[in-house]
Amino acid sequence: MKKFFAVALAAAMTASLAACGSSTTETTIAAAETEAAESTEETEGVEAVQTVTPGKLTVATSPDFAPYEFYAIDENGEPHLAGFDMSLAQYIADYMGLELEVIPMDFDGTIMELSQGNVDLGMAGYSPSPDREDIMDFSDIYISGGQSFVCLKDNADKFASLEDTNKAEYTIGAQTGSIQADLAKRNSPDADIIEMAKVTDIIAELLAGKMDGAYIETMVAESYAKNYPELDIVLDVPYEAVGSVIGVNKGNAALLETVNAAIKECKDSGEFDNYVFEANELASGDIVEGLIEDDAAAAETEAADAETAETEAEETKAE
Numbered sequence: 194m195k196k197f198f199a200v201a202l203a204a205a206m207t208a209s210l211a212a213c214g215s216s217t218t219e220t221t222i223a224a225a226e227t228e229a230a231e232s233t234e235e236t237e238g239v240e241a242v243q244t245v246t247p248g249k250l251t252v253a254t255s256p257d258f259a260p261y262e263f264y265a266i267d268e269n270g271e272p273h274l275a276g277f278d279m280s281l282a283q284y285i286a287d288y289m290g291l292e293l294e295v296i297p298m299d300f301d302g303t304i305m306e307l308s309q310g311n312v313d314l315g316m317a318g319y320s321p322s323p324d325r326e327d328i329m330d331f332s333d334i335y336i337s338g339g340q341s342f343v344c345l346k347d348n349a350d351k352f353a354s355l356e357d358t359n360k361a362e363y364t365i366g367a368q369t370g371s372i373q374a375d376l377a378k379r380n381s382p383d384a385d386i387i388e389m390a391k392v393t394d395i396i397a398e399l400l401a402g403k404m405d406g407a408y409i410e411t412m413v414a415e416s417y418a419k420n421y422p423e424l425d426i427v428l429d430v431p432y433e434a435v436g437s438v439i440g441v442n443k444g445n446a447a448l449l450e451t452v453n454a455a456i457k458e459c460k461d462s463g464e465f466d467n468y469v470f471e472a473n474e475l476a477s478g479d480i481v482e483g484l485i486e487d488d489a490a491a492a493e494t495e496a497a498d499a500e501t502a503e504t505e506a507e508e509t510k511a512e
């Protein structure tokens with residue numbers, strides 16, 4: 194009910210703004226008039242889109258996934274969120290005229306927050322897996338990609354085919370809640386499968402020799418293999434969905450449409466290619482790995498939690 198009124202009010206305001214605009218354009222040349230009319234139309238469309246917090250685009254992400262999203266260390270030694278998903282998030286927020294709020298958390302958390310409607314978007318390199326269809330809407334695919342099996346170079350000759358990964362003596366990693374966890378169960382059911390909340394922790398386990406192998410998104414595996422040459426991407430792993438999508442708050446058709454329009458504009462203009470290039474550059478510099486990440490993530494999650502609690506308290510008051 195509340196939401197309905199907010200939109201009705203926004204629509205009324207847009208209508209009156211449009212009325213003001215037209216009286217000004219009367220005195221200008223025809224070309225400018227058309228342009229003004231077009232831009233009013235565009236703005237109206239975007240303004241009619243509801244978000245969980247008015248004026249904001251709230252995005253959940255899981256920054257353990259370079260070059261998609263990760264913590265890069267800046268000149269002052271401070272970790273800050275980077276990656277092409279983050280640049281695209283900013284692009285979409287700007288496109289919609291909204292302030293961007295990114296909430297970092299573990300990957301399975303992003304899916305939960307989205308399924309509960311607490312955030313507008315999940316931007317964490319989601320594969321459009323059929324079992325997520327009921328809890329989120331998928332944007333168009335914004336980048337293509339594939340799946341890999343990764344191990345230490347020293348062990349590479351043990352894994353000539355996927356069948357070789359399926360042995361009880363192997364400990365094999367995959368991220369909790371990810372399609373890689375499904376791939377592990379599908380291809381290596383006899384192995385000891387360890388699910389971990391963060392891909393960075395899986396990398397640390399591989400490097401420490403505590404895991405024999407892991408299922409990881411190919412582009413991510415390539416990024417970490419660049420920083421850790423002892424890692425080897427030994428196998429291509431088939432998966433039915435190729436590419437990543439943004440998870441959109443289920444049933445918000447206007448938001449989904451706007452997100453797709455923003456993705457299209459960002460890709461058509463070539464801007465998205467720049468984001469990918471930039472993210473790869475940053476990812477090959479100093480980035481936060483494994484457990485060090487926790488402080489930064491915890492601080493940001495805490496801040497976000499406090500804010501959510503505040504909003505919830507306000508909402509309860511308002512009801």
Ligand code: ARG
Pocket residue numbers: 254255256257258261262300317318319320321368370371372373392410
């Ligand atoms: N593409 C995989 C999936 O959707 C993994 C994504 C993991 N993302 C992340 N930011 N850790 O399940």
